[in-house]
Amino acid sequence: MNGTTLFMGLVIGSVGVGYFIYGKKQRRWVPMLAGIGLFIMPYLSLGTGLTVAVSLILCIVPFLIKS
Numbered sequence: 001m002n003g004t005t006l007f008m009g010l011v012i013g014s015v016g017v018g019y020f021i022y023g024k025k026q027r028r029w030v031p032m033l034a035g036i037g038l039f040i041m042p043y044l045s046l047g048t049g050l051t052v053a054v055s056l057i058l059c060i061v062p063f064l065i066k067s
Helices: 003-026 029-043 048-064
Strands: none
Touching: 003 029, 003 048, 029 048
């Protein structure tokens, strides 16, 4: 692991915690599940490009699926 990977994991995990807290307070499943996915995502070593792509998709999903 290098510094970029660690910083990326910190940022993605922080956004995931924000989504999770928002989903829990609003009682909405989609942001909560996206948040869980985002703070689990940095633990998978998929490579930088794939991690960023999947994280961006998980960030956009709650806006596309209104539940």
